[in-house]
Amino acid sequence: MISQQDENYRFPENAENKLRNAKKTKTPVYLYGVTGIGKTSLIQQFFIHRKYLYHKAVELVCEENYIYIPEDEKPHIVVVDDIQEIVNQEERRCFTEQSGALLEQRNVWLILISRAPVPGWLMDTYIRYSFLTIGEEDFYFTKEQQDAYLEEKLGVLSSAEKEKMWKCTQGVPIAIRLLVLHGGDTEETSEDLLNYLESHVYDQWDLELEEFMMETSIVEQFTKELAEMITGSSRVDTLLARAVELGNFFAVSGRDGVWQYRWQMLLSMRRRLQRKYCREKIRQLYHHAGLYYELHDQIPEALSMYERYGDTESISRILVSNVRKNPATGHYYELKNYYLNLPEEVVLENPILIAGMSMLQSILMNEEESERWYHELEIYAKTHTGSERREAKSRLLYLDIGLPHRGSVNLAEILKHTGTLLRERGNCLPEFSVTSNLPSMMNGGKDFCEWSRHDRELAVSIGKPVEFVLGKYGKGLVPLALAESFLEKGQDSYEVMSLAQKGKLAIESGGKIEQGFVAAGILSWLSILDGNEQYAMEQLEAFAGRAEKEAPKLMKNLDAFRCRISLYLNDYAQAEAWMKEAPDELAEFATMERFRYLTKVRVYLQQGKYERACTLAEQLIHYAEKMQRTYIRMEARLLLSTALYCLHQKRWVEIMQQCISEAESYHFVRLLSREGTVTDKMLKEKKFVFQDAGFEEQVRAECRQMSEYYPRYLDAGSFGEIKLPENALNILRLQAEGFSVRQIAGKLGLTIANVKYHISENYRKLGVRSQTAAINEARNRNIL
Numbered sequence: 001m002i003s004q005q006d007e008n009y010r011f012p013e014n015a016e017n018k019l020r021n022a023k024k025t026k027t028p029v030y031l032y033g034v035t036g037i038g039k040t041s042l043i044q045q046f047f048i049h050r051k052y053l054y055h056k057a058v059e060l061v062c063e064e065n066y067i068y069i070p071e072d073e074k075p076h077i078v079v080v081d082d083i084q085e086i087v088n089q090e091e092r093r094c095f096t097e098q099s100g101a102l103l104e105q106r107n108v109w110l111i112l113i114s115r116a117p118v119p120g121w122l123m124d125t126y127i128r129y130s131f132l133t134i135g136e137e138d139f140y141f142t143k144e145q146q147d148a149y150l151e152e153k154l155g156v157l158s159s160a161e162k163e164k165m166w167k168c169t170q171g172v173p174i175a176i177r178l179l180v181l182h183g184g185d186t187e188e189t190s191e192d193l194l195n196y197l198e199s200h201v202y203d204q205w206d207l208e209l210e211e212f213m214m215e216t217s218i219v220e221q222f223t224k225e226l227a228e229m230i231t232g233s234s235r236v237d238t239l240l241a242r243a244v245e246l247g248n249f250f251a252v253s254g255r256d257g258v259w260q261y262r263w264q265m266l267l268s269m270r271r272r273l274q275r276k277y278c279r280e281k282i283r284q285l286y287h288h289a290g291l292y293y294e295l296h297d298q299i300p301e302a303l304s305m306y307e308r309y310g311d312t313e314s315i316s317r318i319l320v321s322n323v324r325k326n327p328a329t330g331h332y333y334e335l336k337n338y339y340l341n342l343p344e345e346v347v348l349e350n351p352i353l354i355a356g357m358s359m360l361q362s363i364l365m366n367e368e369e370s371e372r373w374y375h376e377l378e379i380y381a382k383t384h385t386g387s388e389r390r391e392a393k394s395r396l397l398y399l400d401i402g403l404p405h406r407g408s409v410n411l412a413e414i415l416k417h418t419g420t421l422l423r424e425r426g427n428c429l430p431e432f433s434v435t436s437n438l439p440s441m442m443n444g445g446k447d448f449c450e451w452s453r454h455d456r457e458l459a460v461s462i463g464k465p466v467e468f469v470l471g472k473y474g475k476g477l478v479p480l481a482l483a484e485s486f487l488e489k490g491q492d493s494y495e496v497m498s499l500a501q502k503g504k505l506a507i508e509s510g511g512k513i514e515q516g517f518v519a520a521g522i523l524s525w526l527s528i529l530d531g532n533e534q535y536a537m538e539q540l541e542a543f544a545g546r547a548e549k550e551a552p553k554l555m556k557n558l559d560a561f562r563c564r565i566s567l568y569l570n571d572y573a574q575a576e577a578w579m580k581e582a583p584d585e586l587a588e589f590a591t592m593e594r595f596r597y598l599t600k601v602r603v604y605l606q607q608g609k610y611e612r613a614c615t616l617a618e619q620l621i622h623y624a625e626k627m628q629r630t631y632i633r634m635e636a637r638l639l640l641s642t643a644l645y646c647l648h649q650k651r652w653v654e655i656m657q658q659c660i661s662e663a664e665s666y667h668f669v670r671l672l673s674r675e676g677t678v679t680d681k682m683l684k685e686k687k688f689v690f691q692d693a694g695f696e697e698q699v700r701a702e703c704r705q706m707s708e709y710y711p712r713y714l715d716a717g718s719f720g721e722i723k724l725p726e727n728a729l730n731i732l733r734l735q736a737e738g739f740s741v742r743q744i745a746g747k748l749g750l751t752i753a754n755v756k757y758h759i760s761e762n763y764r765k766l767g768v769r770s771q772t773a774a775i776n777e778a779r780n781r782n783i784l
Contacts, residue, residue, distance in 0.1 A: 009041060009045050010141075010145075010149055011042070011045065011046075012038060012042065012138060012139045012140070012141070012173070013145075014137075014138035014139075015031075015038075015042055015134050015138040015139050016042070016046070018132060018134045018138060019042070019046055019134065021132070022109075022132045023109070026075075026109045027130065027131070027132045028103060028109070028110045028111070028112070028129050028130075028131045028132070029110075029111045029112065029131060029132050029133075029134060030112050030114070030118055030126060030131045030132070030133050030134070031043075031111060031112065031113045031114070031133075031134040032113070032114045032115060032116055032117055032118075032133075032134075032135060032136060033115065033135065033136030033139050034115060034136060034172075034247055034249065034262065034264075035115060035174075035196075035197065035247065036172065036173065036174025036175070036193075036196060036197075037136055037139045037140075037172065037173060037174070038139050038173040038174070039081075039113050039139070040081060040113065041173075042139070043079055043111065043113070047077065050077065051077075052077035052078070052079055053067065053076065053077065053078045053079065054079045054081065055067065055078075055079070055080050055081070056080075056081055056082050056085070057080050057081065057082050057083045057085055057086050057095060058082065058085050058086065058091075060080065060094070060095060060098050061086060061090075061091035061094045061095050061098075062094060063094065066098050066101075067098065067102065069102065069105055069107065069108050071105055071106075071107060072107060073107065074107060075107055075108075075109065076105075076107055076108050076109070077109050077111070078102055078108055078109070078110050078111070079111045079113065080099070080110070080111070080112050080113065081113040082113065082114070082115075083095075083112055083113065083114035083116075083119070083122070084114045084115045084116050084119075084245055084246050084247060085246075087245075092121045092122075095122075096121070096122065096124075096125055099112070099125060100125060103125070103129045112131075115246065115247035116244055116245055116246060116247050117135070117244075118131075118133070119244075119245050139173060140170075140171040140172065140173075141169075141171040141172075141173065141176060142171065143162075143166050143171065145171075146165070146166060146169065146171055146176060147162050147166075149176065150162070150165060150176070150179070150180070150184070153180045154180065154183065154184050157184075161184070164186055165179060165184065165186060167186075168186040168189055168190060169189070170263070172264070174193065174196065175189060175193050175264075178192045178193055178196075190267075193264060193268075194264070194267060194268040194271060197264060197265070197268045198268065198272070205246070208235075208239065209239055209242055209243065209246075210272075211231075212227075212231055212233060212236075212239045212243075213243065213249075213261075213265075213269055214269050214270075214272055214273040214276065214277070215230055215231045215273070215285055216230055216231065216259075216261075217261060217265075217266055217269035217270050217273060218230065218270070218273070218282075218285050218286060218289060218305075218308075219289055219305075220260065220266075221252065221258050221259060221260035222258070222259055222260075223257050223258060223259070224236050224237065224240070224257065224259075225292070226289065226292050227240075227259070229288050229289065229291070229292040230285055230288050230289050230292070232288075240254070240259065249261060249262060249265045250262065250265075251263070282309070283309040283310075286305045286306070286308045286309040287305070287306070287309065287311065287314075289305045290302045290303075290304075290305030290306045290311070290314065293305060294314075294318065299318060299322060299331045299334070299335065300331060300334045300335060302314075302318060303315055303318055303335065303338060306318070315338065316346075319335065319338060319339060319342070319353070319356075320350065320352055320353060322335060322356075323352050323353060323355065323356030323359075324352060326402070326432055326433045326445075327359060327363060327402075327433075327436060327445075327592065328433040328435065328436040328437045328445065328514065328553065329433065329437075329551075329553060332356070332359065332360050332363055332592075333360075333363060333364075333590055333591075333592050336360060336364065339353075339356065339357060339360055340360075348376060348380070351377060351380050351381075351384075351388060351391045351392040351395055352391065352395065354373055354376050354377045354380060354392075354395070355373075355377055355395035355396075355398065355399060357373040358370045358371075358373035358374045358377065358399055358403065359399065359402065359403065361373060362403045362404045362405045362406075363404060363591055363592065364591070365405070365591060365623065365626055365627060367405045367626075370403060370405060374396075374399055374403070377392055377395060377396055377399070378396065380392045381393050381396060398432060401432060402432055402445065402446075404445075404446070404591070404627055405626070405627050405628070406628075407446065407447060407627070407628030408446045408447060408448050408450060408451065408628075409450075409628075432445075432470055432473060433445055433473055433512075433514055434446075434470065434473060434474075434477060434514075434515075435514045435515065435517065435518055436592070437514060437517070437551075437553055437554050437556075437557050438517070438557055438595050439517045439518055439520065439521025439522075439524075439557065439558075439561055439595075440484060440518060440521060441477065441480060441481050441484055441515075441518055442481070442484050442485060442488065442631060443629070443631040443632065444518075447628060447629045447630050447631055447632070448481070449630040449631050449666055449668075450630070451481075451485075452485040452488065452489070452666055452668075453666065455481070455482055455485040455486075456482070459478050459481070459482055463477075463478040466478075472510065472511055472512050473511075473512050473514070473515070475506050475507055475509070475510055475511030475512065475515065476502075476503035476504065476505075476506035476507040476511050476515050476519070477503075477515065478503075479499040479500070479502040479503040479506065480499070480500065480503035480515060480518050480519060480522070482499050483496050483497075483499035483500040483503060483519075483522050484518065484522055486499070487522055487525060487526070487670060488666075488668045488669070488670050488671065489666075489667045489668065489669060489670075490667075490669030490670055490673070490698050490702065493526055493529070493530070496522065496526060497523065497526055500519050500522040500523055500526075501519075501523075503515065503518070503519050504516065504519040507519065513546065513547060513550045513551045513554070514551060514554065516543065516546070516547075517543065517547065517554055517557075517558065520539055520540060520542075520543040521561065523539050524536040524537075524539050524540055524561070524565065525670070525674070527539065528565070528568060528674075529670070529673075529674075529702070529706070531705075531709040533565060533568040533569050533709075533710070534569070536565050536568075537562065537565045537566075537569065540558065540561055540562050540565065541562075543558070544558055544562075556581075556596065557595050557596065559578060559581065560578070560582075560595055560596045560599040561595075561599075562574070562578075563575055563578040563599050563603065564599055564602060566578075567602060567603070567606055567713060567714065568709075568710050568713055570712050570713075571765065572606070572722065573722060573764065573765045573766055574764070575603050575606060578599075578603070579600070579603055582596055582599070582600045582603075583596050583597065583600075585597060585600070585615075585616050585619060589619055589623065591623060591627065594620065594623065594629075594632060597616055597619070597620055598620065598632070598635060598636070598639070600616060601613050601616050601617050601620070601636075601639045601643075602639065602714060604616065604643075605639070605642060605643060605646070605678075605714045605716065606713075606714050606715070606716060607716060608646075608716030610643045610644075610646045610647045611643075611647070613639065613640075613642075613643040614640060614643045614644065614647070617636045617637075617639045617640035617643060618636075618640065620632060620635075620636035621633055621636045621637060621640065624636060630662070631668075631671070633662070634659050634662050634663050634668070634671055635671060637655050637656075637658055637659040637662075638656070638659045638671065638672065638675060638679070639675075640652075640655055641653075641655040641656035641659060641682065642675070642678045642679075642682070642714070645678075645681075645682055645685070646716070652682070653686050653688075656682055656686075656688065657688055657689065659671075659672075660672070660688050660689075660690065661689070661691075664690060664691060664692060664695050667692075667695060669695065669698050669699055669702060670702075672699050672702075672703065673699055673702035673703050673705075673706055674706070675706075675713075675714065676702065676703045676704075676705070676706020676707050676709070676710065676713065677703075677706060677707045677710055677711060677712075677713045677714060677715065678713070678714050679699075679703045680700075680703035680704055680706070680707040681707075683699075683700060683703060722765050722766065722783065724762060724765065724783065725758075727748065727750065727754075727758055728758040728761060728762050729783070730748060731744055731748070731755055731758050731759060731762070732762055732774065732775065732778055732783075732784065733784060734747060734748075735759070735771055735774070735775060736775045736778075736784055741755050741756060741759070759771075759774075762774055762778075766778060
């Protein structure tokens with residue numbers, strides 16, 4: 001067979017280079033990728049002037065069709081396509097035998113083509129004969145390559161047109177060629193691409209696999225358990241394995257138990273589902289998915305499924321159930337649109353929903369609306385009797401304690417009164433979290449800075465009533481509250497540690513894990529202040545193991561805390577990786593994300609993005625003043641003054657003085673010294689007014705100490721510096737030269753396990769997940 005020249009063809013650079021290298025040594029090649037990626041075209045154009053034998057794999061699965069090549073001096077090229085179509089054991093045995101015979105001949109260069117990575121049944125042959133792999137990623141166009149090709153074919157394009165076309169094709173060759181055929185029309189291209197998949201892929205599947213892939217396409221990604229729930233099939237493992245063998249259809253295939261279709265596959269499967277299934281059958285699929293998400297407390301996802309097929313009863317049930325939870329464990333903010341879209345007459349029929357609306361509006365900083373709904377609940381309590389009245393009264397007590405915008409004024413008296421009502425009248429208080437999933441009680445669900453002025457007295461006078469009112473959430477509260485107050489005031493570290501450990505033990509005997517986060521936070525800060533940042537991280541890691549199982553909603557704030565510690569560790573890769581998951585304050589300011597926003601300001605400072613740090617700090621100050629969050633106001637002012645100082649804006653002095661004066665009024669030494677390096681610089685730069693000489697002396701001494709411990713903390717000049725140990729750097733260099741793990745171990749005199757450990761650490765420090773990405777990142781940072 002000799003190919004004909006295609007003037008529109010462009011060699012994919014990586015794939016062509018690999019094929020040329022294999023040609024020099026006649027190394028067998030395994031070439032794979034989804035349909036339309038250009039596998040067969042590459043072979044046709046590469047051998048444009050040479051003869052080669054081309055066969056479909058299914059033609060060679062019986063002995064009568066074996067290829068026999070004479071063992072002469074003449075080189076022979078054999079290309080076998082569609083390996084994925086070999087399905088049964090006998091066919092696989094025959095093909096393995098046939099390919100093995102060809103590979104044994106020195107005058108044969110064998111090239112195998114498939115839609116999927118090397119299947120298990122062929123792996124022994126693949127390893128024995130040291131195949132070179134040309135994978136799907138080697139065929140994709142980069143955005144720059146696509147832009148150049150399209151301008152060559154379509155003329156000059158604007159940036160907006162290029163971006164739109166890139167979103168349509170994502171560098172997939174068949175999509176790019178279709179785009180050229182349609183003169184740049186992305187809608188026609190997308191439609192034709194789906195039609196191409198319909199005619200070239202799906203019609204070759206058996207019915208069971210087709211139905212499975214259509215049905216699971218209703219969700220963006222799925223686990224084996226979710227797939228079983230949606231489809232009702234007990235053969236999910238078998239079907240997934242079959243799908244993998246047939247083609248590279250998954251963008252994420254089983255990593256961490258998650259499967260996700262490629263975008264082209266997802267769209268075409270959904271279209272096929274709409275064509276082949278009746279409306280009622282599709283409704284059942286969405287109901288099954290919604291039920292799975294609901295059972296796994298993935299409430300936003302469950303509502304999305306129920307909404308898709310109009311199950312208003314399930315939606316209403318979930319919204320009421322969610323309001324029964326406190327904001328820390330519920331999904332108030334995520335579901336706000338569902339609540340806000342409820343007709344007012346529907347809300348007014350249910351005291352739980354009325355209370356939920358009052359809480360939600362407070363979270364959204366709409367104080368007047370929150371108080372309006374509170375008043376509606378008062379009316380409901382007066383106009384109803386029996387269980388409905390008791391429910392309303394209980395919710396009013398809860399709102400009296402928990403509404404964020406009311407702050408903590410008179411809260412001590414409210415808690416005492418609530419305790420009395422609970423004992424005497426048998427009222428039941430809904431669950432209330434003091435921490436709101438933050439590693440703090442003083443600055444958790446409410447701001448309790450004022451209480452710290454009289455911490456010991458309050459612990460004696462209202463400690464027991466508060467613990468009684470809060471139930472499990474009150475376990476360990478008093479010792480932890482004292483520990484945190486003493487920590488902030490810079491009091492004896494041993495007493496702080498003892499109180500934190502006492503609170504931790506109380507939690508372990510029947511308390512809530514949210515309080516455990518406070519204990520872990522206090523102990524971690526003690527380690528940081530003692531210059532032992534590594535131990536601080538280890539304590540958080542130990543707590544994370546339990547939190548991930550028992551309180552997954554804690555994990556976002558726990559990850560933010562780990563990010564803060566990484567800044568002391570100068571582990572900037574971890575900070576950069578965390579920023580990819582950080583909330584976007586430009587899209588919408590969410591009050592429940594306050595701890596992560598404060599972390600984000602610090603990362604902005606470390607990155608030298610001072611304007612962004614200023615903008616976010618200003619937002620936090622506005623929130624703090626509106627919602628009576630004293631500690632956050634002080635903290636945000638300190639961070640804002642730091643950013644302005646770095647920008648050489650004179651206003652930094654005034655804001656720093658405001659922060660110092662307010663922190664001094666509470667004797668909060670650690671609020672200032674925790675940011676030691678930058679605070680130390682600013683205190684030395686200007687003369688600030690302190691009322692208490694002892695407070696000033698302690699702040700300055702601790703800032704100097706922290707500056708010695710962490711000289712590069714929040715220093716933008718050091719961001720991006722990553723130092724790798726000598727062995728780790730040598731391993732990375734050898735990887736860049738193409739050596740395997742075993743070869744590297746031999747060259748450096750290390751064990752394979754040691755080499756793998758260094759590789760894993762290199763990936764972590766560079767913030768990447770693969771060898772190629774690590775090499776590219778190291779080169780970008782001038783490490784290689």
